[in-house]
Amino acid sequence: MSQDSRVRVRIRVNGDVHEHEVEPRLLLVQYLRDVLGLTGTHVGCDTSHCGACTVLLDGEAVKSCTVLAVQADGGEVTTIEGLAQHGRLHPLQEAFWEHHGLQCGYCTPGMIMSALDLLNRHPDPDEETIRRGLEGNLCRCTGYQNIVRAVQAAAARMRAAEAAAAAGGGDD
Amino acid sequence: MxxxxxxxxxxxxxxxxxxxxxxxxxxxxxxxxxxxxxxxxxxxxxxxxxxxDIGRIEGLRGIRRQVDHVEVGALTRHADLAAARLPAGLEALAECADRIADPQVRRRGTIGGSLCHADPSADWPAAVLALEGQLVLVGPGGERVVPAAEWFVAPFMTALQPGEILTAIRFPVPQARSGSAYLKLARKASDFAIVGAAARVTVDGSGRCTGAAVGVTGVGDVPYRATAVEDLLVGRVLDDQVIAEAAARAVEGVDPVSDVHAGAEYRAQVAQVYVRRAVQEALGRALSQPA
Known part of the structure; x- marks a missing residue:
């Protein structure tokens, strides 16, 4: 029995469908970075602790270093590159920038993807909810204070945008 | 890697x-x-x-309420259980699920996978022991059921036989006036349990304990039922002194392990404290149920 027989996968990434023959052992993070060239998703600890590799898989934050590409077959992935729309940064990206939610920036893509999942579930989270929601993402620079502030600011902005859109006043 | x-x-x-x-x-x-x-x-x-890869098999994910038990499919994610509405007495299931690792891991990791991996410091064993889960296995010879108390054989080794797959875990719906709880000591966010204790307590109309089960993880080389504690709880009206006296036997017959996170003596001490608190919490929940 051959151990290197490749498997065909079809994965929608940031809206575009990709099809490749991959080795079964290929991790989703390697698929994104090495096959698709989407290097915004980082490899940190590579042991499912640090969360730098977090992406959304079918709308849920997962650690892409601990998912095989073949497990994501047929699925939909969103990476940090998929957040900006029409040349405008996502409110979370803007808020991390404005509130200094990053220093070295290594954890930031994963932190933002986790925060996005959190805000999808809790549009108006208190500080405790944010801190618990980001437990799977480690930052060794900021001490988390400004990350929490950035997520709070983004939440307020996203709620306002939603309210404006509901009132028919959306500007996009 | x-x-x-x-x-x-x-x-x-x-x-x-x-x-x-x-x-x-x-x-x-x-x-x-x-x-x-x-x-x-x-x-x-x-x-x-x-x-x-069994991850896409239909019907293995989800929580189904049956007449006398709750059946949890082996592919049910920790996050599914953390958010589940469960019958009174099974609170420890959701509580345990919510304390596993971190949000991303809880969305991918499954109760069945964790139980088959059988890490001696995993969270699930304590809750599954205390809630007297029945593990449903399907193999070449058909189906068989193994009680949680017989599942954990050695570190990372279970009663699963070659060719078998764990398909579900059945939890008996506890009698009226039952409560359960899971408590865990971990060094930091996302960690395995240094000590994890789950307790299920049932009381009668007069507040006397008619049933108790305690599961402990992280302490021995395999997770175990603390039967010495259970024996001292059943038949008595549980006050703080009775509970403390029972919890003092949390590591009876067990050799607590020593590792970089905690020495054996520390684990033994914390196990007693966490078993006591878990029993108190479970009792509070049982007493809050209508008689």
Whole structure:
């Protein structure tokens, strides 16, 4: 029995469908970075602790270093590159920038993807909810204070945008 | 870190998975959510020649209320259980699920995968022992059921036989006026349990304890039922002194392990404290139920 027989996968990434023959052992993070060239998703600890590799898989934050590409077959992935729309940064990206939610920036893509999942579930989270929601993402620079502030600011902005859109006043 | 090469097989039914395991033999491992197996494969602690992915089998994920028990499909994610509405007395299931690792891991990791991996510091064993889970296995010879108390054989070793797959865990719905709780000591966010204690307590109309079960993880080389504690609880009206006296026997007959996180003496001490608190919490929940 051959151990290197490749498997065909079809994965929608940031809206575009990709099809490749991959080795079964290929991790989703390697698929994104090495096959698709989407290097915004980082490899940190590579042991499912640090969360730098977090992406959304079918709308849920997962650690892409601990998912095989073949497990994501047929699925939909969103990476940090998929957040900006029409040349405008996502409110979370803007808020991390404005509130200094990053220093070295290594954890930031994963932190933002986790925060996005959190805000999808809790549009108006208190500080405790944010801190618990980001437990799977480690930052060794900021001490988390400004990350929490950035997520709070983004939440307020996203709620306002939603309210404006509901009132028919959306500007996009 | 990259796993060693393996052949990938995706099973679309339990029967197909069992057949594949028979064909592939000892060299095959079952992949559910992948949050125990893949880290082990990346570290090359596990090097299976073949992986049977059961992650897409219909009907293995979800929580079903039956007449006298709750059936949890083996592929049910920790996050599903953390958010589940469960009958009174099974609170420890959701509480345990919510304390496992971190949000991302809880969305991928499955209760069945964790129980089959059988890490002696995993959270699930304590809750599954205290809630007297019944593990449903399907193999070449059909179905059999193993009580949680007989499941954990040695570190990372269970009663699962070659060719078998865990398909569900059945939890008896506790009698009226039952409560349960899970408490865990971990050094930091995302960690395994240094000590994890789950308790289920049932009381009668007069407040007397008519049933108790305590599961402990992280302390011995395998998770265990603290039967010495249970024996001192059943038949008595539980006040703080009775509970403390019972909890003092949390490590009776067990050799607590020592490692970089905690020495044996510390584990023994914390086990007693956490068992006491878990019993108190479970009792409070039982007493809050209508008589």
């Amino acid at each position: 990259i796993p060693a090469a393996f052949a990938y097989h995706r099973a679309s039914s339990v029967d197909e998975a069992v057949r594949l395991l028979q064909e592939l033999g000892d060299d095959a491992r079952v992949l559910a959510g992948g949050h125990s197996l893949l880290p082990a494969m990346k570290l090359r602690l596990a090097r299976p020649g073949a992986v049977v």
